[in-house]
Amino acid sequence: MTTHTTTTSGLAATRERLWAALGERDEEAAAAAVFDACDAGTPVEEVLLDVIGSAQARIGRAWAADRISVAQEHAATAIQDRVIAALARRTPPSPRTxxxxxxxxxxxxxxxxxxxxxxxxxxxxxxxxxxxxxxxxxxxxxxxxxxxxxxxxxxxxxxxxxxxxxxxxxxxxxxxxxxxxxxxxxxxxxxxxxxxxxxxxxxxxxxxxxxxxxxxxxxxxxxxxxGGLRRPEGARTGPDQGLPHLLDQEYTLVTRTRAQLTRDVLEGLEAKVPAMAAYTEEQRERTAEDIAHIVDFLAASLYTDDAELFTGFLTWTAEVLRVRGVPSGALVAALDLLSDAQHDFPRAQTHLDAGRRALAHVPAPQASGPHA
Missing domain, CATH: 3.40.50.280 (Cobalamin-binding domain)
Incomplete structure (x- = not known):
């Protein structure tokens, strides 16, 4: 196993150097930051996980905080991927396990x-x-x-x-x-x-x-x-293993009606949220995407029978919208509309109720924003 010998300050300096290069979309500088760290004695595994991996997590946080765009996130990720490939080519093979x-x-x-x-x-x-x-x-x-x-x-x-x-x-x-x-x-x-x-x-x-x-x-x-991962003797397999709640078909029915649910909620929001009348076509498309994500996460929470999966997504989404100046009222309205459509599904109702309670604790937006 690799011995970790690099100082915290040394890793921090390399991370900042890589981050600056990614911000400038400078692949050569990004590679140089990584290669120089390796040449100075930082183990390759540390560079991979504590520098490149750390930078990738920071990219995700920067997008969520509205400090970089989706395109900038994709560009930085692509550079990271190519730097990893270049690092692999210059790293000598290890003795085989x-x-x-x-x-x-x-x-x-x-x-x-x-x-x-x-x-x-x-x-x-x-x-x-x-x-x-x-x-x-x-x-x-x-x-x-x-x-x-x-x-x-x-x-x-x-x-x-x-x-x-x-x-x-x-x-x-x-x-x-x-x-x-x-x-x-x-x-x-x-x-x-x-x-x-x-x-x-x-x-x-x-x-x-x-x-x-x-x-x-x-x-x-x-x-x-x-340590040698092995299949336990007599281990059971099968899509229904440990998931008896799927017998109620709620997950299946939500999944099958995903497109219709998305359309119905979008139309309902237009009636409930007057500001949507002034939305551009791009804003409408983004709102439809947000609704589809809500339906997808509701389905996933029904599959696992874990409302926390759904509420975690909703509070994360509400925070992403909050920093963009968008109130969470539209999210609550979307949940209300989904609840109306799922009135015969008791587990879905439970998860939607949990989602509304979670959104009640999300702070108000910092400023008024241009999109939903």
Missing amino acids: TRPAGPGAGGTAPQRVTVACVEGEWHALPARLLAEVLSGRGFLVDYLGAHVPTPHLIAHLHQTGADVVALSSSLPVRLPTAHAAVTAVQAIGLPVIVGGAAFGPDGRYARLLGADGWAPDARAAASLLA
């Missing part, structure tokens, strides 16, 4: 890990960082990147002989898809470790979905895999 070879083969074989984002998940940088950390620790890594459809993942696993699969997801709305991927991988006899913000800060959704392991970060994942 081995496992016992197959029956009758004798000796040992390199341990192979397939790292992928679940289907629909486009936030790939956390998975990319994990892949590089694992490679630096001696694992053979197949990094498949963002948005890997489950059938293609399974076909790849059949062809490559992986020992374990690491799945990443940042958004809880991908949890049903993640569950399908976990189940499919386990069905061919391989263990699955999951990570990313989608699975909760304490890994609660990883346990709910039956994953064989969960890690809060790349270091913890590498340590867990080094």
Whole structure:
């Protein structure tokens, strides 16, 4: 395991240098900041996680605080991804982590890990960082990147002989898809470790979905895999494992009617929020996107039967809107309209009620803003 020897001030200086380069969209300067730190003796794993990973988290916070645009966030992330690739090319290979070879083969074989984002998940940088950390620790890594459809993942696993699969997801709305991927991988006899913000800060959704392991970060994942993750004997698999609440069909019905719910709520908001009459077409589109996200997170909370998933999203969204000068009244009105549409769904009603209570504690906006 890598020994952490870099001083806090040294890491901080490198982080600020990288951040400044990202702000200027200067890829050469960003790479120089990272390479200089490595050349000065900072372990590559520290650079990956404590510099590049830290900068990526800061990018997300800056977008949420309305200090950078979506385009600026994408540009900075793209630079980070290319810097990681350049760093990987200049880093010498590590001694391979081995496992016992197959029956009758004798000796040992390199341990192979397939790292992928679940289907629909486009936030790939956390998975990319994990892949590089694992490679630096001696694992053979197949990094498949963002948005890997489950059938293609399974076909790849059949062809490559992986020992374990690491799945990443940042958004809880991908949890049903993640569950399908976990189940499919386990069905061919391989263990699955999951990570990313989608699975909760304490890994609660990883346990709910039956994953064989969960890690809060790349270091913890590498340590867990080094210990030899294995499928428990007699482990149960199946999409209904541990989720008896899905028998009420509320999740399925909300998902199936997503487009209609979004349209109905948008039309209802136009009647409830007079200011929407003056919205531009772009503002209307953004409002429709916000409504669709609310429906998606309601569905995810119904899938997990955890209202905190829904309320967490709502309070985060309300804060994002607040710093842009948008009051949360439109969010409350949207919940009221969704509640009217879901009047026959008791679990949905419970989650929507929890959402309204959570929004009551969100402060008023700082200033009047131009969009919803």
